[in-house]
Amino acid sequence: MKKSRSLLPILIGALMAVSACSVVTNDDETEPGSPNGPEFTTTFTRIAENGYIDMGLDFENPTTEAVTIDGQLVARDASGTVLPDVRVTTAFGTESGRAVVFPGVNVDFVQLEGREEQQVREITLESAEVTVLDVAPETQYVELKPLDGQGRELEYDMSAEQISLENPNPFPVRIRIVLMVLRAPQEGIPQEASLVRDVTTVEAKASGNTIVDLDERTRSLLREHGLTSFVTLRPVLAP
Structure with a gap:
């Protein structure tokens, strides 16, 4: 087996070089830190530092609750322009409500498909719906x-x-x-x-x-x- 630069700690997502950050906003005027508050951020890392997996997408939950997110991931180039022909999916399905998103940074990994996939430098989460879970926010990872x-x-x-x-x-x-x-x-x-x-x-x-x-x-x-x-x-x- 070829040893990879891809050994990562599962507990946290590193915010590393060659990354871009996006913000999910909600039209409701609610207090920051509430599950329907103003921003859930995503950070895309195309090529990671040695020892970490490439194509990382960190979802940062600014609230004090464990939640799920259901939204659409949108690929963008270095200028922020949407690349409509590129399809974005993740390994863990965080953006489609298939993984618990705890307060702080939650790591997932991206797969891209489309003729302009090599141009992707930013991935944004659009039209996200947030659901609060009956899960202790201090739950530790397994x-x-x-x-x-x-x-x-x-x-x-x-x-x-x-x-x-x-x-x-x-x-x-x-x-x-x-x-x-x-x-x-x-x-x-x-x-x-x-x-x-x-x-x-x-x-x-x-x-x-x-x-x-x-x-x-x-x-x-x-x-x-x-x-x-x-x-x-x-x-x-x-x-």
């Missing part, structure tokens, strides 16, 4: 560790047959397991995900480890793509 068939921890996800979800919270949480395959890095070209696949959604038990067996298809994809690309399994807190 750590995923790859295991072999005997439950032994592995260094890389490529050989995983099982995973361990370590939940530090004193209550169970719903976790989506997402498989990402990232192309081998090339100088000056973003290392975009070539494959994103939802593996399963499970409930991670409170204050402990939950072992999940990976299905045959997932194990096959990890091994097949892991020989030439960077493969990773990510835990996503689901609403």
